[in-house]
Amino acid sequence: MFAIDQQTIDYLKLTGRDDKQVKLVEVYAKTAGLWADMLKTAEYPCVLKFDLAAVVRNMAGPSNPHARFATADLAAKGLARPYETPSDGRMPDGAVIIAAITS
Known part of the structure; x- marks a missing residue:
């Protein structure tokens, strides 16, 4: 679980999110107990190091x-x-393509 805090809200504003959407995120996070201040006392059944x-x-x-x-x-x-760089501008055989999947 990732906490939502004021920095998250600031990021949403900075990236052009609609004010209503930003407010909805903040209200929901606080209501659902996901606001960062509320997670300070959270107890987790398992902690991964x-x-x-x-x-x-x-x-x-x-x-x-x-x-x-x-x-x-x-x-x-x-x-x-x-x-070896192909002279025709194509990707060489065995080229490594870097990709990332984020969620």
Whole structure:
């Protein structure tokens, strides 16, 4: 759960949200107990501790997305090769496209 606070409201205003929509978000968050001040006393049944320093870049192919490889290990696995730019402007075979899915 992500708390909503005044900074969230300021962001909504800054990004051009309608004043009625911004007010609705604020009122709903306070009514539903999602306003940041109300979460200071929240008790969670489980807390996940995650070391962000352990995160590494990974690659996975569309035909086998569950088989991820750390990019640092690609050469050792024989999956890396020198980059050659095609002269016709197309993407080279094996090009890596960076994508992000956010919610």
